[in-house]
Amino acid sequence: MAKSPETEHPQKAFGWAARDSSGVLSPFNFSRRENGDEDVTIKIHFCGICHSDLHAIKNEWGFAHYPMVPGHEIVGIVMKSGKNVEKFREGDRVGVGVMVGSCMSCDYCNQDLENYCPKMIFTYNSVYHDGTANYGGYSDMIVVDQHFVVRIPDAMPFDAGAPLLCAGVTVYSPMKYYGMTEPGKHLGIVGLGGLGHVAVKIAKAFGLKVTVISHSPGKETEAVDRLGADGFLVSSDPLKIKAAFGSMDYIIDTVSSVHALTPLLALLKPNGKLITLGLPDKPLELPIFPLVLGRKLVGGSDIGGMKETQEMLDFCAKHNITADVEVIPMDQVNVAMARLAKSDVRYRFVIDVANSLSK
């Protein structure tokens, strides 16, 4: 007979889990594996709420397993490190992002692209090498293979650094891969949410000219005055959009609902690149004429490898980049999810796990 989540492993753990596709989270007793030779055990201090957590708990992508403890923007302190672990020791400030495992032997893993390994293991809603279910960071502690743990730079605050583990690397990686880091070039960022606001900060640190494209006119002051964007376009203002046609070298599209690509492609100069990071639950419509006539491309990107995640954190620490966060206690997580569904957050909720998660 299958073991229960509580008895599956030797270390007791406690968190909040969704039980079904209503997505409502509630207290959940479970357990973590013994700290192996390659592992670190982390006491979780904060965990960011990523929009993917919301999609996942409601089974919007169709591959949910319950009970599901979400959370893949995890920061905390090392409590134990296995005998083969050299990079980390007790007391270190560390983070865990979207992956906790991969095959570690394929071409992708060997090129620091664990995120593209066909056997990559997600931090939650997945199965580990030992066949057991993975539970994420809305919990008090986690045991992770050292390869999938990063150091949080001393200069970086814990709470505001947590979202970088998903949102940060998700925008940093494509900027590097698709060559969007040339100072003076013009980047459009669609959507000013968790991903978008971090993208503005990182893009400015690369020396890019940044225009935010959003359907909310109310976000203009924030975008320009507070986050440092150079311009702002309301996507529902056809005249302003048209005036900006052919002005952007690249666009990062963070929107996860179904939306029109035609105006975005028109904003690109010839040879421009539209990189889409959101995961809508239906296909998008792709007009081909603008791609062909302007040699434009649409590309995807999915988080980043472990080496790149560390590089991103160090880059952000150097440039004083963190997420703009609203820290909440764990028992407010369902309220936060409801607000997140309406995009009512500036710009990431972060759960104060250490101070508010109690049985």
Next chain:
Amino acid sequence: MVANQPEKEHPVPAFGLAARDPSGVLSPFNFSRRATGEKDVKFKVMYCGICHSDLHMVKNEWGTSTYPLVPGHEIVGEVTEVGSQVEKFKVGDRVGVGCMVGSCRSCDNCSNGVENYCPKMILTYAGTYHDGTITYGGYSDVMVCDEHFVVRVPDALPLDAAAPLLCAGITLYSPLRYYGLDKPGIHVGVVGLGGLGHVGVKFAKAMGAKVTVISTSPAKKQEAIERHGADSFLVSRDQEQMQAAMGTLDGIIDTVSAVHPIMPLIGLLKTHGKLVLVGAPEKPLELPVFPLLMGRKIVGGSCIGGMKETQEMLDFAAKHNITADIEVISADYVNTAMERLEKGDVKYRFVIDVAKTLQQG
């Protein structure tokens, strides 16, 4: 209002075949070409390829046609006169003109050798030239063109079979280079085995790729492999074959201009794979986003190539013995050829023998 009188517009009499209306039927047409300017090259047209775009344009399928319309942008011939400032060509040279005859010559695109992406690029036919007159294409006896937009046809290439390279050739060569699909040993798919596709197979093979042709017609398999040198063939409607080939291709050049699903093509790509469209369906296609993200794949487009690259393509073709597979026709067969082209009944490009068969009266 001054009526547009094609015969009197310019000083040099010209004769060609023009469509008069969206029926697309071509008929004899007297018009004129400008005098050879300082930078112009004038040449006697020997052959002109029939591109599928010509068919779209004579029927105004893209809504941009003006009539009378003389199509033809795969034009080859022999120079008869050069302007006083022309340096690259002399009388008697074998030359060609492709899809463009002008651009702004000052924007970033023009300065970087990609005149084809200049917002003011002037098409060889149904375009408006710098002097305000309509451009007429290569289904005609004479062309006058700025030397910048003329290429040399290498001696090693027969004129008739080289003509289609001026559009079909560059349309495939450019994206193979730009998207990095020209490295030896990589595995490239070519979707569609028509005028573009068959030339694409030849270029990709010459660049050292392993090539898989993807087609809806199982009947094309033998030709693809035995005649064009493809390494393998996938029938796109055969789910089992497509499934078995998932994640095997580094890149795909898709030449199909009808609306078709690209999700299965994206599935054929390896991680970091690239799907490049060179045919332009009129309606948007469905783009599944998950596979794009999970495999960091791209979907891009490409449209002909710049002038420098077009010359480079011809020189490459000459070196590797690449020409189009053609059916040479007489000028009076052109309407029948268009009908056959519409049904895909050609192996693989019609080429009009202009010099011998396009005659007045």
